[in-house]
Amino acid sequence: MAATADQSVEVVTAAQLSNEQVEQVRGALKEALGSDIAFKCRVDPGLISGIELHSRGTIVRNSWRADLDRICEELNRVDYLQES
Secondary structure (H helix, E strand, O other), rough: OOOOOOOOEEEEEEOOOOOHHHHHHHHHHHHHHHHOOOEEEOOOOHHEEEEEOOHHHHHOEHHHHHHHHHHHHHHHHHHHHHHH
């Protein structure tokens, strides 16, 4: 995930994060990216559960909504192949 000091990452969750959870996110991002980066949190109840990271050129999805979307795509693909 590309982010610089002038580009923040948006952390999207299904519910509001506690202060402790925000600090856990901060630590995980620092460990993954090698430095502190700016980020903001946003709540999207449509995720159902999980977390997404959005930056200018990248979206990392790990949520039930993303899993359900992938399952639906696969089922549609299988149905299409069976009709062919």
